[in-house]
Amino acid sequence: MRETTTPGLRMKTRRAVTEALADTALDLFDTAGFDQVTVADIVAAAGISQRSFFRYFSNKEDVVFGDRIPTAEEVRDELLRHLGTGPAWDALCATFRTAAEQMDADSGRWKRASRVICNTPGLRARYLEKHLAWAGLLVPEIASRIGPGPGDAVLKAQTMLNTALGCFDVAIARWAESDTDRPLAALVDEVFGFVRIPHD
Structure with a gap:
């Protein structure tokens, strides 16, 4: 039972963190402008390391697009x-x-x-x-x-x-x-x- 539920819980946790991080970044982009905001700005506002940021996104553009735009x-x-x-x-x-x-x-x-x-x-x-x-x-x-x-x-x-x-x-x-x-x-x-x- 535990073995089957753990991956699902991990996916849910990853999704929640990804969305929270994206929300923080989007707020900064929307307020200051995309080009003016750095990854360092995002991680400082989110309270995480840059290494952690790159676990979820490969770059700033991926924060905006992610999987939002349909294929x-x-x-x-x-x-x-x-x-x-x-x-x-x-x-x-x-x-x-x-x-x-x-x-x-x-x-x-x-x-x-x-x-x-x-x-x-x-x-x-x-x-x-x-x-x-x-x-x-x-x-x-x-x-x-x-x-x-x-x-x-x-x-x-x-x-x-x-x-x-x-x-x-x-x-x-x-x-x-x-x-x-x-x-x-x-x-x-x-x-x-x-x-x-x-x-x-």
């Missing part, structure tokens, strides 16, 4: 759940709304991380790299479901996806800077509602 495969799987039940644009809206709901479930941490990313060019570039990875898997899925008609299906899919990503980013930026309790999912609905994509 391309995870986003594709979510998109596939919605494709086939309606237009591809509606499937994209539903996909990003699901992501927003997950962020709303941990809004305090996500808001801080989003502000830090939006206000730090280097982190913003890394975030956009993840968008490119998403596009590599999502565009073929969308293009394959666009009905026959004039125009290049891949070009349509690329336009559709990048429009959706832009809508999602606008919603996140507004939400991260807002001091209201309005859910990100509601903002995503509003922003996506401003765009009218013809049914594919």
Whole structure:
């Protein structure tokens, strides 16, 4: 019994320490700016050694991103759940709304991380790299479901996806800077509602 529960308890403890350390770092980044905060600053605020810090994170960027940003495969799987039940644009809206709901479930941490990313060019570039990875898997899925008609299906899919990503980013930026309790999912609905994509 003890042998089977100990690894689980260790994982829970590691997760709790990782989250507490990330919260300390995010507070510093959000207040002083990512580039102005050093690992030494973080460990001093957390009351741990630098050696301990590097047991949990390989660098400062990993504190911000960690496993928060979904992988391309995870986003594709979510998109596939919605494709086939309606237009591809509606499937994209539903996909990003699901992501927003997950962020709303941990809004305090996500808001801080989003502000830090939006206000730090280097982190913003890394975030956009993840968008490119998403596009590599999502565009073929969308293009394959666009009905026959004039125009290049891949070009349509690329336009559709990048429009959706832009809508999602606008919603996140507004939400991260807002001091209201309005859910990100509601903002995503509003922003996506401003765009009218013809049914594919």
